[in-house]
Amino acid sequence: MMKLPARPFSVTLLACVLAGAGLSACAPLMLGGAVVTGISAADRRTTGTQIEDERIETRGSARLREHLGERVHINITSYNRQVLLTGEVPSEQDKQLAEQVVSRIENVRSIINELTVLGHSTLTQRSSDALVTGRVKANLIDAKDVSTSAFKVVTERGITYLLGRVTLREADRATDLARRTSGVQKVVRLFEIITEEELLEMQSQSTSTGGQTPTPASGRPM
Template identity: 65%
Template sequence: MTPTSLHFSPQRLLTTLTLAITLGSSLTACFPVVMGGAMLGGGLVATDRRTSGTQLEDEGIELRAASRVRENLGDRVHVNVNSYNRRVLLSGEVPSEQDKQLVEQVVSRVENVQLVVNELAVLGNATLTQRSSDTLVTGKVKAGLVDAKDLFSNSFKVITERGIVYLMGRVTQREADRATDITRTTSGVQKVVRVFEIISEDELRNMLPQPAPEAKATPVK
C-alpha cells in the first residue's frame, strides 16, 4: 500500500467512519423493518435541499410507516422505508404479491406521504451476508459521490438491496446523470434505480447560500 492510499479528505473520512459504524450495527442486530433517514442534529441539515420541516416530516413518515407495516405484517416481511421530500421508497423482500400490495396500501395511508415507489421483491428475506454486502456497496457509492468535485454528495440518499442501488434526492438533470454514471461503475452494483425529484438549474442556484455583501470602508473625516 502506498502512502497516498492512506490519505483521506475530512469529508471522506467522516463518511468512512459513519459507514463503519453502520456496518457494525448491521452485523449485531437485524430487524424485519428498517427505517432510513437524514441526520437532523448535524451538518446535513445545512446542506440538505429540503426544508428543516420537511426533513422532520420525512423522519416521521419513516417511523410511522415502519410501525404500521410491523403491526399489519409482523416479522414475515423485510421492508426498508426511506422517505425523501415526502416521496417514499419501499425496498426489501416480501413472501407474496398480496403482501407487496398490502405494504404499499398501508404506507400510502401514512400522514404526509405524497408518493410511494414500491420496489419490494417477492423473495425470501435477504441473508445477513447479503445485507452486509449491500452496506459495503452503499459505502463505496457514497465515497464515489464524495470524491466527485462537481456534486454535493449530501444531496443524495443511497439505498442498496441485493446489489440494486436506489438513488434519491432533489437534483438537477446534470447531477442525476453524473451520480448515475458514478454509481453504475462502482464495483458490486448490479443495477441503478433513480428515484429523483428533478429540479432546474435556476432552482438549484436559489437553494445555494448567497455570498455575503462586501463591506465597504467608510473614510473617517
C-alpha cells in the same frame, strides 16, 4: 427498524455544523422520546420536510410491523415525502398490503413499491448491500463535482436507488459514478429534477440563512 414513540412528537432542534468535503456534522433532533439523526443543514429539503420524512419512516416501520409482523423484511425510505419500499415479502398480497399501509400515513405524497416476492435476504447479502452503499457515497465524495448531501443512496440485493433534489447534470454524474461502483448491479434513478437556476436560488437562500434551509412559518414542509 425504528420504534414508534409512545407520546406525541415534540421538536427540539440542535445545531448542525457544516464540515468539509460537502458533508455536514449534525447534532440529533429530539422528536418526543425518539432521537432523529438525519437532519442536515446542507440538505436541499427544508428542515420541516426532513423532520416529516423521519416521521414517515418511523410511523411506517411501526405500522408495517403491526400489520405484517416478522414474515416480511421491508426497508422504508422517505425523501421529500416520496416513499421507497425495498426488501422481500412472501406474497404479492403482502406487497400490496405494505403499500396500502404506508399510503395511509399522513403527508405521504407518493409510493415507489420495489418489494420483491422472495425469501428474506441473508445477513451476508444485507452486509454486502451496506458496503455497496458506502462505496457509492465515497465515490460521490471523491468526485468533488457533486454535492453529496443532495443525494440519498439505498442498495437492496445489488440494486442501488438514488434519490435527491438535483439538476440533470448532477443526476447524470451521480448515476455514472454509481454504475461504475464495485458491487452495483443496477441503478434506479428516483430524482426530483430541478433547474440550474433553482439550484442557485437554493444556494443563495442557504447562504443568507447561515446554512439553514428556510422552513415556512406554518411549520409545514415546502
